[in-house]
Structure formats: C-alpha cells, structure tokens
Amino acid sequence: MSETAISEQSINLHIGARLRARRELRRLSSSDLADLTGISLAELQAIEEGGAEATPKFLLRAAAALNVHVRYFFLEYQPRRIAA
Template structure:
C-alpha cells in the first residue's frame, strides 16, 4: 500500500502537469525517463527521489515545496477516511477534486477571462453554492 505522502506528491505532480496541459510523455521526455515512471509517480506506486523531485519541479516550473503544499489537508482526509469521522469544516476540499479533468478545465477557463467577468462568475458560484 502506498504511503499517504507518496500519494499526495503524486497527486500534486499530476495536478500541475495537467494544469500546464502537459502529457505524461512530454514530462517524461523533459526529465529523461519513461512515461510509465511518471504514471507510477502519479499513482503513488513509486516514490519520487529527492533528485528526481528537483528535476520535476524545474520541468513543471514550480518550487519543490509545491509538491508538499496542502499536505495537512491530505492527512486530515486520511484520518476521516480511516476512522470515519465527520468532516466539520465546510471549506475543506478533498485533494482528489483537483485531479478531475472537469476541475482543471474550469480553472483554465476561469483564468482565461478578464478580471471583471471572473469576479462576476465567482459571485454567481458563491450565490449558487449557498442556495444549494
């Protein structure tokens, strides 16, 4: 079974790669490995070494710390899943939400808008969310 930190790092790797519109093959070519290795990293099946994490961070144009951001949320979710506790925090977003193609497409579309329409869309989303 994969360690929760390896799963988190893999999810962050996939999230950034997808946000950049980069294929596993293109990322693998950029860091000099096979795309199957990227698949294993993203699934948490293989751990990412420190030197490889450094190379991946350069290829994805993020600091190494990016891969560990939000780890406390991930750990909290693991506790909820393992022990069946209810999640009280309404602002909590499960990390797997950010790996969905729909979420990534929404984020891309949102940031392709100018500031005015973005604010109106955000206001609309908040209104719809509170009405649900």
C-alpha cells in the same frame, strides 16, 4: 511500544496528485514530462498514482519542468500516522 510513523503511502499519493494536477494545468502530456525529467513513462505514471516514490533528483527536475518550487509538491500535506 506504540510509536507512530508517517505513512509512506500517504506522502507518495499526495506528491503524485500534486504532480499530475500541475502537469495537467501546464497542459503537458505524461510523455512530455517523462522526457523532460529523464524517466520512463511507466515510472512517471507510477509516481502520479502514488505507487512509486519520487526521488529528490526527479522532484527537482519536475519542479523545473513545471515552473514551481520543489516545495510545491509538499504544500497542504497532512501526514497520516500509522502504528509502528
């Protein structure tokens, strides 16, 4: 069967890049954003690098801290498909 699935890594990389860009635009340190969202600095760094999946709860908190709608993290996302 040759079904395709959206690459989880591609969405994680996209969200991480959007998160970092907005954090830097707002001139927040990684430590500040970690504190505002209730996660550890290591967790935030992993999310920004695309190595960890952002939970819905984290995305809602990050959106509030960064003054954006939660959909901001998904804007311009182009899914990469992989063979399943």
